[in-house]
Amino acid sequence: MTPEASDEGVLRDLRASGAAPALPAALAASVLAFLSLTAGALVPVVDGGERGLATGPVVLVVLAVLPLALAAAFALRGGTVSAAGVLAGAAALAPGRAVLDLQLAADPSRASRPELYLPSDLYAHSAALGLWLLVAGHVLTAVAGVLALRSRAGAAGEVAAGDAGDPGRRLAVAVSAAVVAGIGLVMQPFTSTEVYLLAQNAFEGPVVAMAGYLLVAAALPVTAAIAVSSGDSDLMRGGLLGAAAGGAAVAVPAVVAALGIGTVGLAAGPVVALVGLAVLVVAALVRIPAADVPDTGEAEMRLPGSVRLRAGAGAAALAAGACAVIGAVTPQLETQGPIAAPESPARWSLLAAGVVVGVLGAAMFVPRIAVLVRPVLSVAWVAVLVAGTAVLDTAVIATGSAGGVASSGPGVVWTWVAMVAAAVAACSSVVAGAVERDDLDDAGLDDADDGSADDGSGVRMSAVLLAALAVAGVLTVVGFGMPVFTAPDYVPAGLWARFGTPSWGLLAGAAVTVGALVLAARSRQAPAVGLLCGVGAVLALHAASFPLSRGEIAGVSAGPGFWFAFAAVIAVLVAAMAAALVRPVREDADAQGGRRKR
Known part of the structure; x- marks a missing residue:
C-alpha cells in the first residue's frame, strides 16, 4: 500500500467515526x-x-511529540473525541509555555533553562532562530487545540456515562492534582552552584518568566475542571492527558538538568509537579467508583450538585483567606547579618483581602445564604491576587538587588499558595454558578426569548442601571491603572507606567471586575446584585491600600487611583441598587398580561 493510500484510509476512518473535517x-x-x-x-x-x-x-523532542502521539493513537482507534481532547488540553498550556520561552528574548542571563541555554558570562545576548521556532511551535499547538474543539461538534465517539464513574469525585481528584502540579511548577526548579545560572522560584525570577509559570500553573486546574465537567468521558480523558503532557514539558527538563549537570541539583518543585501530573493521568484513565445513589433510569453524566460545588468553593476560599493572613504576618524576606529585612507596605492590604475572602468562604457553608454569597465570591477572590502580587514585589526587588544578602522568607510561600487557592475558589464558584443555571433550565424557568432569566428574578434593564454600569467600568479601569497613593522617591507599579510584579495583579483585578460588570447586565436579579457587591468589595479593598499603607511609607498621600476607585465604588453601589429595585422580568410580563386581560 502506498503512503498516499494509507493517508486516504486514515482520513476515511476519521470521517467514518464522525469526526468533523476540522x-x-x-x-x-x-x-x-x-x-x-x-x-x-x-x-x-x-x-x-x-x-x-x-x-x-x-x-x-520526546516531550514535543507526546501530545501528537497520544492524539494520533486515539484517532486511529476511532476515539476522535479523545484525540480532540488531547490537542485541546495541550493547547491550554501553550500560551504560558510561549511566554516562558520569551524570557530568553527579554534577558537570557536570568532564564533558568539550562536545557536550552546555560549562561557563561554577563554579556547581553540576543535571541536566535531556535527561540522563534519554539514560540511558533506553541502558537501552532494553540491553533491545533482550537481546530480540535471545533471538530468535537461533528464527532461521535461518546462513551456510556457508566464508564466514567463518579464525576464529582473525579472532579475533586483531577482539580486537586492539577493544583498540586501548578504549585510544583512555580517552586524552585533546581538548586545551582553555577555562578551564572540562577535557581529561583517563579516569584523571585524575572517578570516574563513569572508570567509564563503563572499562566501554566493557572491553566492546569482550569483545564482539568472544564474537561471533567464537559459531560463527555472521551473528551475528559483526552483533555486531562493533554494537560498532563503539556505540564510534563515544563517539569521534566528541570529534573533532567538536575540529573545531568554537575553544578545543578534536584529541587522539590518539579518532583511535586510530576506527582500531581501522575495523579492527573490516573484520574483520566482509572474508573472512579460512583457513590451509591438511587437509580432514576437516567444515563446522563451530570456535574456534582451545586451544594457540593459551593462547599468546595468555600473550602478553597477559606484556605486562601487563611494563607493570605499568614502570608501577611510572616516575614517576606530573611537576611544574613545585622541588616533588618524590609517589610512590604502592602501586607496589610493582603491581610484585609484574606479576611474578606475567608469570611465569604465560611458563608458558603451556610445553605440559606450560600446562593447569595457565591456571586460575590466569584469576583472578590481577585482581591487576593491584587494584594498578593504587591506583597511579592518587595521580595522580588530585594532578592534581585541585595547581592545575595536577602532571601525569600516563609511569607512568600504562604502568599503564592493563597493566590493559587483563590484561583481554585474562583473556578469552583463559576462552575457552581453554571450548575445553578442548568438547574433552572431543567426546571423550565429560564426560557425567555431574549436570553435573560425568566424565573421571576430576571432583571429588566433600565437606563439608570446601564448608565451606572458604563460609568463604573470606565472608573474601574482608570482606578486600577493609576497609583492609589504617591510618596517622595517612591514610584508605584501600574498598568501604564513601571510595569512590574504588582501590575499583573492590577491587570487581573481590572479584567475580573470589568467582566463582572458586563456579566451583571445579563444576569438574573440576585446574581447581578451579588456580582456588583463583589466588584464593590474589590474596589474598596484596592482603595483601602492608601490608608492601610500610611504608617509604612513616609510622606504618603492619596493618588489619583484612590479617587477613581472611590468614585467607582459609588457607581457600583448605584448600579447594585438599580438592579435590586428594578421590577423583575416576569412580574413586568404578568402585569402587562393582566392589563391585556382587563
Whole structure:
C-alpha cells in the first residue's frame, strides 16, 4: 500500500467515526507544531550560547511529540473525541509555555533553562532562530487545540456515562492534582552552584518568566475542571492527558538538568509537579467508583450538585483567606547579618483581602445564604491576587538587588499558595454558578426569548442601571491603572507606567471586575446584585491600600487611583441598587398580561 493510500484510509476512518473535517486539520497543525518545536530544540536559541545538557534536545523532542502521539493513537482507534481532547488540553498550556520561552528574548542571563541555554558570562545576548521556532511551535499547538474543539461538534465517539464513574469525585481528584502540579511548577526548579545560572522560584525570577509559570500553573486546574465537567468521558480523558503532557514539558527538563549537570541539583518543585501530573493521568484513565445513589433510569453524566460545588468553593476560599493572613504576618524576606529585612507596605492590604475572602468562604457553608454569597465570591477572590502580587514585589526587588544578602522568607510561600487557592475558589464558584443555571433550565424557568432569566428574578434593564454600569467600568479601569497613593522617591507599579510584579495583579483585578460588570447586565436579579457587591468589595479593598499603607511609607498621600476607585465604588453601589429595585422580568410580563386581560 502506498503512503498516499494509507493517508486516504486514515482520513476515511476519521470521517467514518464522525469526526468533523476540522480534526484532520487539527492533527496537521499538531504535526507542524511538533516539527517547529523539534527544530527549535536543535537550533541555538541564543546567539553565541550553548546548552548545558547534551541530551537536552532529545528530551525536548520526546516531550514535543507526546501530545501528537497520544492524539494520533486515539484517532486511529476511532476515539476522535479523545484525540480532540488531547490537542485541546495541550493547547491550554501553550500560551504560558510561549511566554516562558520569551524570557530568553527579554534577558537570557536570568532564564533558568539550562536545557536550552546555560549562561557563561554577563554579556547581553540576543535571541536566535531556535527561540522563534519554539514560540511558533506553541502558537501552532494553540491553533491545533482550537481546530480540535471545533471538530468535537461533528464527532461521535461518546462513551456510556457508566464508564466514567463518579464525576464529582473525579472532579475533586483531577482539580486537586492539577493544583498540586501548578504549585510544583512555580517552586524552585533546581538548586545551582553555577555562578551564572540562577535557581529561583517563579516569584523571585524575572517578570516574563513569572508570567509564563503563572499562566501554566493557572491553566492546569482550569483545564482539568472544564474537561471533567464537559459531560463527555472521551473528551475528559483526552483533555486531562493533554494537560498532563503539556505540564510534563515544563517539569521534566528541570529534573533532567538536575540529573545531568554537575553544578545543578534536584529541587522539590518539579518532583511535586510530576506527582500531581501522575495523579492527573490516573484520574483520566482509572474508573472512579460512583457513590451509591438511587437509580432514576437516567444515563446522563451530570456535574456534582451545586451544594457540593459551593462547599468546595468555600473550602478553597477559606484556605486562601487563611494563607493570605499568614502570608501577611510572616516575614517576606530573611537576611544574613545585622541588616533588618524590609517589610512590604502592602501586607496589610493582603491581610484585609484574606479576611474578606475567608469570611465569604465560611458563608458558603451556610445553605440559606450560600446562593447569595457565591456571586460575590466569584469576583472578590481577585482581591487576593491584587494584594498578593504587591506583597511579592518587595521580595522580588530585594532578592534581585541585595547581592545575595536577602532571601525569600516563609511569607512568600504562604502568599503564592493563597493566590493559587483563590484561583481554585474562583473556578469552583463559576462552575457552581453554571450548575445553578442548568438547574433552572431543567426546571423550565429560564426560557425567555431574549436570553435573560425568566424565573421571576430576571432583571429588566433600565437606563439608570446601564448608565451606572458604563460609568463604573470606565472608573474601574482608570482606578486600577493609576497609583492609589504617591510618596517622595517612591514610584508605584501600574498598568501604564513601571510595569512590574504588582501590575499583573492590577491587570487581573481590572479584567475580573470589568467582566463582572458586563456579566451583571445579563444576569438574573440576585446574581447581578451579588456580582456588583463583589466588584464593590474589590474596589474598596484596592482603595483601602492608601490608608492601610500610611504608617509604612513616609510622606504618603492619596493618588489619583484612590479617587477613581472611590468614585467607582459609588457607581457600583448605584448600579447594585438599580438592579435590586428594578421590577423583575416576569412580574413586568404578568402585569402587562393582566392589563391585556382587563
